[in-house]
Amino acid sequence: MLELISEHACFGGSQRFYRHQSAATGLPMRFSVFLPAEAAPGKLPALFYLAGLTCNEETFMMKGGAQRVAAREGMVLVAPDTSPRDAGVAGEADAWDFGVGAGFYVDATEEPWSKNYRMYSYILELRDLLVAELPLDAARIGIFGHSMGGHGALVLALRNPGLFRSVSAFAPIAAPSRCPWGEKAFSGYLGADESSWRAYDASALMSQANAPFPNGILIDQGLADKFLGDQLYPEAFEAACRHAGQPLELRRHAGYDHGYYFISTFIEDHLNFHSASLGA
Numbered sequence: 474m475l476e477l478i479s480e481h482a483c484f485g486g487s488q489r490f491y492r493h494q495s496a497a498t499g500l501p502m503r504f505s506v507f508l509p510a511e512a513a514p515g516k517l518p519a520l521f522y523l524a525g526l527t528c529n530e531e532t533f534m535m536k537g538g539a540q541r542v543a544a545r546e547g548m549v550l551v552a553p554d555t556s557p558r559d560a561g562v563a564g565e566a567d568a569w570d571f572g573v574g575a576g577f578y579v580d581a582t583e584e585p586w587s588k589n590y591r592m593y594s595y596i597l598e599l600r601d602l603l604v605a606e607l608p609l610d611a612a613r614i615g616i617f618g619h620s621m622g623g624h625g626a627l628v629l630a631l632r633n634p635g636l637f638r639s640v641s642a643f644a645p646i647a648a649p650s651r652c653p654w655g656e657k658a659f660s661g662y663l664g665a666d667e668s669s670w671r672a673y674d675a676s677a678l679m680s681q682a683n684a685p686f687p688n689g690i691l692i693d694q695g696l697a698d699k700f701l702g703d704q705l706y707p708e709a710f711e712a713a714c715r716h717a718g719q720p721l722e723l724r725r726h727a728g729y730d731h732g733y734y735f736i737s738t739f740i741e742d743h744l745n746f747h748s749a750s751l752g753a
């Protein structure tokens with residue numbers, strides 16, 4: 474059951490914040506939804522946005538500047554939180570890149586995280602829930618995200634191309650098995666056996682795929698991004714796409730950093746990309 478926390482008129486539609494009890498995480502979870510004014514009755518295309526480290530369900534809706542375009546395209550936007558909150562794990566809020574605000578969109582298998590830190594399953598649960606409860610067209614749902622959320626979007630799409638029909642990312646952590654953020658998160662949540670990490674590594678998944686998104690994948694990357702050198706590795710994903718025959722548009726932008734000024738600059742291109750891919 475969805476509990477509506479707040480609702481705000483926005484570009485002729487409705488910006489909403491919800492809470493619900495999640496089966497995947499075993500905890501109450503928050504998420505936000507932008508519902509455009511419906512031009513016609515019926516189901517609407519939808520786009521899930523996965524946010525990055527330290528973010529929550531509000532960040533994208535407040536800073537991304539996406540609602541104006543989503544209203545024009547008649548597209549629903551969904552932004553989940555980035556981790557469970559108040560799981561009661563000792564020290565879970567001590568670091569900004571692990572634990573609270575840093576769920577990494579994986580299903581943890583290691584104690585004490587495995588009971589609640591199950592964000593991979595949570596995103597799938599939320600998709601199903603919103604298809605049932607809100608006017609989302611199950612056949613026209615895409616996914617995108619930023620940084621940790623770009624990693625999550627790529628992994629969820631590559632593992633579930635029938636559920637997420639289009640995918641894009643801003644500055645994704647594209648090869649988490651080999652970067653400090655990913656090594657810390659995966660060893661903590663998944664354990665020392667690196668073979669289990671491959672299921673959550675977009676570059677590893679793509680290297681074994683067979684062009685799952687024929688309409689292409691869009692990635693934007695700022696060249697003044699302070700995390701580009703040691704955390705993101707877009708070139709690894711680019712090489713994996715080449716190997717898999719997967720069309721990829723990887724745009725490198727001089728002068729742009731890792732933040733929401735970068736995201737909001739190119740957000741319209743991403744919504745247009747998904748709208749065209751989903752036949753919105």
Ligand SMILES: N[C@@H](CCC(=O)N[C@@H](CSC=O)C(=O)NCC(=O)O)C(=O)O
Pocket residue numbers: 524525526527528532536569619620621622731732733
């Ligand atoms: N506290 C960190 C910076 C954290 C940060 O930059 N978070 C990014 C996502 S990074 C990868 O997932 C973000 O989106 N922050 C929210 C915002 O509003 O910018 C540091 O000290 O560097």
